[in-house]
Amino acid sequence: MLFFSLIFSVMVYYSFTAMTYEQPLIRGAGKNTQLVGVLGFGSFAVVLILLFFMANTNRFFIENRRKDISIFHLYGLNYYQICLWFILELLFIGVFSFVIGIGLGILFSKLFSMILVKAMDLPLQVHFFFSSDAILATGLVVLFILAVVCLQILWLVSGYKFSHVKKARLRNIQAMKLSSWQKVMAVIGGMFLLTGWGLALTYISIARKVSDQLGLIQGNFLLMSIIFLLCVIGSYLFFAFTLRWYNSFHPKRLDKNLGMLSRSEWQLRLFSEWRFLGSITVSLGLALAILGGMAALASIEMRSVNEIAPASLLITRESYQKLAPKLESVEPYQRQSIHFKAVPAKQNVEISGEGMNTQPEVMDMVSLSDYRAFQKTNPTLRDIQLKSANATVVLSSYQRYLNDYTRYSNRIYLKDKKLSVQASHPNFFGDTNLRYGTGMIVVSDQLFNETEGISYTIEAIDVLPQNENKLNQLVQKNVKGDWNFPIHYDLSWKNHQLMGDITQGAGTKKSDSTIYRSEYTSYQDTYRGTRSSLGLVLFVVTFVTTTFIITTASTVTLRRLSEFNQKRKQYRLLQQMGIPNQTIYQEINRENRVVFFIPALLALIHSVLAISVISHIAQNADYGFVYLFCGLMLVVYGVFYLFSSAYQKRLL
Structure with a gap:
C-alpha cells in the first residue's frame, strides 16, 4: 500500500x-x-x-x-x-x-x-x-x-x-473512562456539528440578515467562516469525545458476536487516533467542497457561453455592412436585425448589504417583436406577455449570481413616462459589451417607437456548425474588434423628475460619463476561451482531489494492516477458545467499517452541505459532477475496505 x-x-x-x-x-x-x-x-x-x-x-x-x-x-x-x-x-x-x-x-x-x-x-x-x-x-x-x-x-x-x-x-x-468535562465536550461536539449543518441548510435566510448588517461580501464571508469552524471543531470533538461517550454505553445486543470486543477496540482507537480521523474527515470534506465550487463555476461559465454568444456572430450594423460582401463563403446563413435604443432611466435596485442604487443610468430598450424574433434563435429567452401598454420586463445581469440578494423596485422612470415592472428575468440577450446599458428592458412596439433615445442595431448571424471556423477567420481578417461608437451622458434625479440627456460622441465635460461598445462577439472565440481556461482548472482540481482521496484511503489501509499484525495473536486466541471463524470475520469487517466509513460519511455530509451553500450564491449550476465524485470517494473507500478485510482474513 x-x-x-x-x-x-x-x-x-x-x-x-x-x-x-x-x-x-x-x-x-x-x-x-x-x-x-x-x-x-x-x-x-x-x-x-x-x-x-x-x-x-x-x-x-x-x-x-x-x-x-x-x-x-x-x-x-x-x-x-x-x-x-x-x-x-x-x-x-x-x-x-x-x-x-x-x-x-x-x-x-x-x-x-x-x-x-x-x-x-x-x-x-x-x-x-x-x-x-x-x-x-x-x-x-x-x-x-x-x-x-x-x-x-x-x-x-x-x-x-x-x-x-x-x-x-x-x-x-x-x-475506557470519560470524566465529566469530557462528557461536556462530547455534547459540545455534537452541538457544533448540528449547528453548522443547520446554518448551512438555512443559509440564504440567515445570509440576507447578516449581509444587511455587515455588507454582502463581509456578511457571507463571516457566515461561511462560522459554518466552517463549527464543522471543523465539531468533527475533532466528535471523534475525541462524542463517539467515545456513545461507545461507553453497553446495550444487551453487544453481548453477541463479539460486540463488546468491537466497542472496546473502537474506544481505544478513538482515544489515540481522534486527531487523525478528524483530519481525514475535514480534509476530505474540504477537498470535495473545493471541487464542488470549481464544478459550479465551470458549469455556470460554460452555460454563459450561449448567453454571451447566442448566435454564431453578433456584430454592429456598421461593421456588418463592411463584412456583408464577403459572407458568400459561409452561405447559407441566417441574419436577423435587432433594434435597440439607449434611453435615460431610473430604477431602484437594492443588493443586500450594499445599499440601494437610486442613481439614473443608461438602459437598453428593445421592442417585444424583436425580442420574440430573436427568441427563435436563442431559445434560452423566456416567453414574455406584456399585460399593459406601460408594462415592461427587466433583463438583469444579477439574476445568475445574486438573485436571492437583489430586490428591484416595481417602477422604472423614463424622461416622460413611468413603466410598471411586470417581472425580472436573467439577461440572455447576448454580450453586454455590444450594448450601452447594464440593464435592459423589453417594452411594447408602440412604446418603443414613441420613446426617444440613441438608436442602434446589432446583426445576429447564424451559420452551419461546419462553417463556424471559416466565419471566425473571416471576421478576424476584416474586423478590428475595436471599442467604438461612444455616447456620453450626465443624468440626475431632481424633484421626482429625470434630468439630463444622452448624446452621441465622447464627453468633453468632467461631469460627463462616456460609454463605448465593442464591434462583435463570436461564439467560437467565446467558447474556446472559456473552455480552455475552465477545462484546465477543472482538470488540475479533479486530479489533485483524486490523488488526495486515494492517498487518504491508503493511509487508513496502512494503519489497519499494521495494527492487524499486533492483533493477530488476539484473534488466534479467540479461535482457540472456540469462537467460530465466521464470527471473527464479522468482527474484522465491523472494525474496518467504522474506521473507513464513519470519516468518509461525515466528510460527505460536510461536502454536500457546503455545495448547498455554494448553490445559493451560484444558482442554475450543474452539480452532478461533484456528486459523482462524492460517490467515487465512497467507491474508493469501499474498495480499500474490501481489500483490507480480505487481506486480514487471509492472515489469520
Missing part, C-alpha cells in the same frame, strides 16, 4: 511537470491560458498531499515500533544507529517508488496530456513526450520530502524510551 500510494503520487507529479515543458501543448493553449502556472499549482498541491501522507504514515510506523526501539536499546544500539536503521528503510522505499513512478509517469504522460487536451477542447494531436527536466524536478521533490521525513524520524525516535510501554498501558486504561 505504501509503494502503491508513493508510486501513484510520483506518477501524477511527473505528468503535471512534464506537461509544463511540452511546447506544442503550451502554444496550443494560447497566451490567455496560464497553463504553466495552473499545472504548477497542481504539482505543488500533489507535493503537499505526498508530504502529508509520508509524514503521517511514518509517524504511525514509528509509534507502532516502540517495542522494537526498546529492544534495540537493550541490544546496545545507540540513538543514531536506530535512526539510521529507519532512515535506510525509508530511503529504500523512496528510491524504488521514485524509479517505478517515473517509469509509469513516462508511459502514462501521453494519457494525461490527452485528457487535458480533451478537457480544454484544443485542436492538437498528442504525441509521446519525454522530459529530463521533469524527471530532475520530480527527483528533487522526492528528495525534499524524504529529507523532511528523515528529520521527523530523528525527532520521533528521540522521544521514545522504555517508559513508553508502561505509558501505553496506562493510556489504554484511561481510554
